Amino acid sequence: MHRRVITFSKNAFLPLTTVCQNRCGYCCFRTPVREGCVMAPTEAIRTLEASAALGCTEALFTFGERPGAVPGFNEMLGRLGYADILDYVYHLSLAAIERDLLPHTNAGILTYAELDRLREVNASMGLMLETTADVPAHRNSPGKDPAVRIEMIENAGKLSIPFTTGILLGIGETEDDREESLRVIADLHRRYGHIQEVIVQNFCPKPGTAMEGAAVPGPDEIGAAISLAREILPADVAVQIPPNLADASRLIGCGVNDLGGVSPLTIDYVNPEHPWPQLDELRRIAGDAELRERLCIYPQYIEKGRYSPLLEPLIRRLAERIAAPGRDAGA
């Protein structure tokens, strides 16, 4: 009998900017161009160094989409010495690699050329599909048009980038919409073979946002969505739930096999009111299953050599480190 395995990654969350071209009805992350809307390079480097010292393996760069489209933003970055946000994330990706962290960028919509450039310095990348439905929460978010999201995930496939995507539950979509979204992701993976994991994320209401009073998906509804994901997605695609947003120990039986990225240092800037569970709590969530640390690039993609030559030595070193015999998961 093989014991079930539940994986997770130890990361540092770096919200490079809160400026965003979209205005999603559920989001509390976005801000206008103002003092503090860009993470200063010194702070980013400090976070990378402290996270590496704590044993993290991943630098998660998640930030507002196409901030350069917002007037005043590029001038602000220019004062820090960068041409645009892509230039900044490229530079910090190199800084992460130098400090033994593998970059994973989720910057919202990027063009084929932008993905191609970032691929050189990122071990994996991500973009939530969110939903294929046309929902009011996305009325002011051109980048959440499902056709635009699907095109980017497809471009990442053409470029062979190990990829994370997912669906957001409770933003106005129906159960049929969830099924359609998962089928679209499954089809993309069948065509390009690049989807490592699919996040089934539940909406959490934020005060001051358009959806602050909206109903939240209950545990049974979340469980049903996880089961649906496991049923629809090919077996080599992991189903991930964020362990800080829902009752993970209760949901694990529905087919979850990954708990995503957790950080010993940085908060979840997208859901700042939800602290990350630490290692003992993750073990409790995993229950009888074996809790195993992973990198942001999954083993099957490492084996296939789906990474840039620049990342080869670091990926090899970190893979060895997390596999060291006798080593406790995540210690």
Ligand SMILES: O=c1nc2n(C[C@H](O)[C@H](O)[C@H](O)CO)c3cc(O)ccc3cc-2c(=O)[nH]1
């Ligand atoms: O690729 C993504 N990774 C996201 N991640 C990263 C994810 O949890 C892991 O780091 C990935 O599994 C990478 O291996 C998040 C991490 C957070 O702390 C908070 C929110 C997210 C959301 C995403 C996401 O939308 N896309």
Ligand SMILES: C[C@H]1O[C@@H](n2cnc3c(N)ncnc32)[C@H](O)[C@@H]1O
């Ligand atoms: C980084 C990812 O976080 C998700 N996201 C954004 N806002 C919320 C919220 N209020 N609750 C849960 N998830 C959210 C989106 O799916 C986004 O793509």
Ligand code: SF4
């Ligand atoms: S969820 Fe992402 S795309 Fe939507 S407003 Fe927030 S930062 Fe922008």
